[in-house]
Amino acid sequence: MVKMSDVAEKANVSKATVSRVLRNPETVKKTTRDKVLAIIEQLNYQPNILARHFRRSETNTILVVIPNILNTVFSHILGGIEHEAGKHGYRVLLANTNRQVEKEYEFLDHLKQRQVDGMILLSARMDKSVLYDVMKQYPVVLTADYLEGIPIPTVTIDNVSSGRTATEHLIKLGHSRIAHITGPLHLLVSQDRLKGYRQALLQNDLDVDNILIQEGDFTHESGYNQMTKLLALEHPPTAVFSANDEMATGIIKAAKDHGLSVPEDLAVVGFDNVKLSAIYDPGITTIAQPMFEMGNKAMEILLHQINGDDSCKKQYVLQNELVIRESCGAKRKNNS
Amino acid sequence: MVKMSDVAEKANVSKATVSRVLRNPETVKKTTRDKVLAIIEQLNYQPNILARHFRRSETNTILVVIPNILNTVFSHILGGIEHEAGKHGYRVLLANTNRQVEKEYEFLDHLKQRQVDGMILLSARMDKSVLYDVMKQYPVVLTADYLEGIPIPTVTIDNVSSGRTATEHLIKLGHSRIAHITGPLHLLVSQDRLKGYRQALLQNDLDVDNILIQEGDFTHESGYNQMTKLLALEHPPTAVFSANDEMATGIIKAAKDHGLSVPEDLAVVGFDNVKLSAIYDPGITTIAQPMFEMGNKAMEILLHQINGDDSCKKQYVLQNELVIRESCGAKRKNNS
DNA sequence: TTGAAAGCGCTAACAG
DNA sequence: CTGTTAGCGCTTTCAA
Numbered sequence: 001m002v003k004m005s006d007v008a009e010k011a012n013v014s015k016a017t018v019s020r021v022l023r024n025p026e027t028v029k030k031t032t033r034d035k036v037l038a039i040i041e042q043l044n045y046q047p048n049i050l051a052r053h054f055r056r057s058e059t060n061t062i063l064v065v066i067p068n069i070l071n072t073v074f075s076h077i078l079g080g081i082e083h084e085a086g087k088h089g090y091r092v093l094l095a096n097t098n099r100q101v102e103k104e105y106e107f108l109d110h111l112k113q114r115q116v117d118g119m120i121l122l123s124a125r126m127d128k129s130v131l132y133d134v135m136k137q138y139p140v141v142l143t144a145d146y147l148e149g150i151p152i153p154t155v156t157i158d159n160v161s162s163g164r165t166a167t168e169h170l171i172k173l174g175h176s177r178i179a180h181i182t183g184p185l186h187l188l189v190s191q192d193r194l195k196g197y198r199q200a201l202l203q204n205d206l207d208v209d210n211i212l213i214q215e216g217d218f219t220h221e222s223g224y225n226q227m228t229k230l231l232a233l234e235h236p237p238t239a240v241f242s243a244n245d246e247m248a249t250g251i252i253k254a255a256k257d258h259g260l261s262v263p264e265d266l267a268v269v270g271f272d273n274v275k276l277s278a279i280y281d282p283g284i285t286t287i288a289q290p291m292f293e294m295g296n297k298a299m300e301i302l303l304h305q306i307n308g309d310d311s312c313k314k315q316y317v318l319q320n321e322l323v324i325r326e327s328c329g330a331k332r333k334n335n336s
Numbered sequence: 337m338v339k340m341s342d343v344a345e346k347a348n349v350s351k352a353t354v355s356r357v358l359r360n361p362e363t364v365k366k367t368t369r370d371k372v373l374a375i376i377e378q379l380n381y382q383p384n385i386l387a388r389h390f391r392r393s394e395t396n397t398i399l400v401v402i403p404n405i406l407n408t409v410f411s412h413i414l415g416g417i418e419h420e421a422g423k424h425g426y427r428v429l430l431a432n433t434n435r436q437v438e439k440e441y442e443f444l445d446h447l448k449q450r451q452v453d454g455m456i457l458l459s460a461r462m463d464k465s466v467l468y469d470v471m472k473q474y475p476v477v478l479t480a481d482y483l484e485g486i487p488i489p490t491v492t493i494d495n496v497s498s499g500r501t502a503t504e505h506l507i508k509l510g511h512s513r514i515a516h517i518t519g520p521l522h523l524l525v526s527q528d529r530l531k532g533y534r535q536a537l538l539q540n541d542l543d544v545d546n547i548l549i550q551e552g553d554f555t556h557e558s559g560y561n562q563m564t565k566l567l568a569l570e571h572p573p574t575a576v577f578s579a580n581d582e583m584a585t586g587i588i589k590a591a592k593d594h595g596l597s598v599p600e601d602l603a604v605v606g607f608d609n610v611k612l613s614a615i616y617d618p619g620i621t622t623i624a625q626p627m628f629e630m631g632n633k634a635m636e637i638l639l640h641q642i643n644g645d646d647s648c649k650k651q652y653v654l655q656n657e658l659v660i661r662e663s664c665g666a667k668r669k670n671n672s
Numbered sequence: 673t674t675g676a677a678a679g680c681g682c683t684a685a686c687a688g
Numbered sequence: 689c690t691g692t693t694a695g696c697g698c699t700t701t702c703a704a
Contacts, residue, residue, distance in 0.1 A: 078430075350691045
């Protein structure tokens with residue numbers, strides 16, 4: 001392996017000069033620089049990045065802590081992170097927690113040991129005070145999730161208002177008996193979407209019937225099961241707001257199996273706008289989360305922090321959008 | 337930052353002993369070891385991993401080169417890799433190529449510069465001879481894709497036999513006019529699935545009608561468009577084998593929009609067995625690729641190579657499986 | 673604009 | 689079983 005001293009020797013300069021040519025070319029006289037560059041080319045010299053990382057104690061690598069790579073929402077955010085990171089010469093290390101808190105702590109050590117320059121969390125179950133201590137000392141951004149009470153930089157959408165938008169859309173379509181199948185209620189985003197649902201009903205003088213609120217776990221199966229329960233009620237709902245798109249497919253399946261048509265007999269609105277919602281038949285009306293942009297923005301903020309600019313340590317709320325497809329029945333109405 | 341010499345001093349031993357306690361505890365007398373461990377605890381010493389990587393010129397990190405993270409097949413394989421890597425203390429660096437060859441070459445440099453201990457490719461578009469040179473010197477595994485002519489370790493399924501299985505299944509159900517919507521034909525896997533399709537027809541004395549073979553690009557939209565074309569034929573097919581599940585949803589959609597029912601008027605078989613195929617209505621009969629296992633196996637082989645065992649540098653073919661759901665019409669027949 | 677020199681913190685011979 | 693010693697290859701003062 002050819003090293004810097006080999007280049008230096010052959011070019012009749014010092015190691016220091018070679019180093020400068022590589023990292024601060026403008027501080028070296030052009031003729032010297034060209035000479036060194038030529039030798040580097042000739043010897044096919046590749047700097048030892050490990051030595052550089054060690055010496056500079058920085059890695060050009062950031063860590064992304066993800067609860068589950070198989071979840072399309074997370075992989076889209078990851079795509080956004082990767083894109084932005086790549087543009088700036090940063091590498092992305094994957095850290096799959098499988099929703100285990102212990103794993104989160106483990107990966108925190110990576111950051112503390114300076115094995116990475118910063119960290120983006122896609123879920124934060126760890127102790128708030130621990131995270132708070134970390135974020136004071138190291139670059140950290142949270143996205144897709146958020147925490148109350150600690151000022152950690154966050155990139156999210158407004159899940160309360162999104163939940164309200166989804167529900168109001170169904171109300172405007174004339175529904176008054178609207179169910180909500182929530183995500184896991186230990187997640188703040190699920191609580192928020194539920195909160196938005198409640199607000200929409202109340203603001204439109206509709207009763208909140210707790211029997212119409214069922215907790216799901218974001219899977220197709222839970223959507224199917226909870227909807228089946230709802231359809232067994234004496235007064236079943238005529239519309240459902242589902243906390244994500246996958247559950248919405250389960251809801252629609254349950255309705256069909258019960259002999260109902262969507263949207264004629266049951267209107268459905270989902271959440272996320274993953275590809276599934278566009279592909280499914282009927283197309284699922286949904287709240288679009290700007291997943292790619294969330295990743296991008298999170299990475300952008302992290303880079304600012306890494307570069308010592310802490311002015312970006314704020315809460316960022318990105319715009320969500322209602323995407324109307326067939327499952328809610330609005331299109332049909334518009335056509336007639 | 338407390339360092340090894342601090343621990344050594346406080347414990348009245350040499351740095352070497354501290355290092356041994358950390359990396360080869362069994363070579364240190366128990367009492368000494370316990371003393372050192374206690375001091376480490378007390379000082380909350382964290383070894384500088386960057387220094388270790390530099391010194392040992394190894395990183396405990398492997399690189400996964402992925403054409404597109406958003407593709408569920410790839411993210412499942414990634415999941416398998418991550419799982420196996422985690423078990424052995426290896427970290428996974430993500431490298432998204434967005435299908436650009438230049439990116440592949442770029443990431444190859446990572447490996448050559450020893451920034452990572454090994455590399456798993458989920459697609460290999462680069463020049464074979466380049467890859468061949470690399471694989472002779474560095475640990476590399478290819479999965480989900482393969483290359484002809486060079487002996488690079490590979491983990492795949494047999495796409496020819498899978499294509500045959502899928503097509504034969506449709507033949508057994510009584511179909512004789514079977515179409516195939518392929519993946520992008522510059523990919524060997526697409527060519528192989530097509531080859532299997534052809535073999536199945538020929539072996540069953542059915543004509544291969546080229547008009548029934550249309551090239552798609554693995555998206556829902558291409559499935560929809562190509563199926564629409566096929567349905568406009570004078571003698572449209574009564575069954576279709578789709579090279580992946582997402583296109584199968586487009587095919588089904590096109591059939592419905594054309595007033596046909598699936599599977600009654602058109603039988604459909606997909607490929608991959610991603611969650612979508614189970615969720616979709618109708619459920620899509622498909623060839624299951626053991627995605628997680630592929631990732632696992634690939635990582636396992638890579639670890640062997642990293643540890644200097646080259647006996648594993650072989651081609652591994654994993655088992656695929658036909659998963660029967662509603663879209664092919666077999667279930668109905670069984671019931672009647 | 674360039675060079676000399678001093679490490680960064682750890683590991684691994686080697687010797688005892 | 690433990691200590692001494694000599695770096696790994698690079699960056700960065702400091703001085704010229």
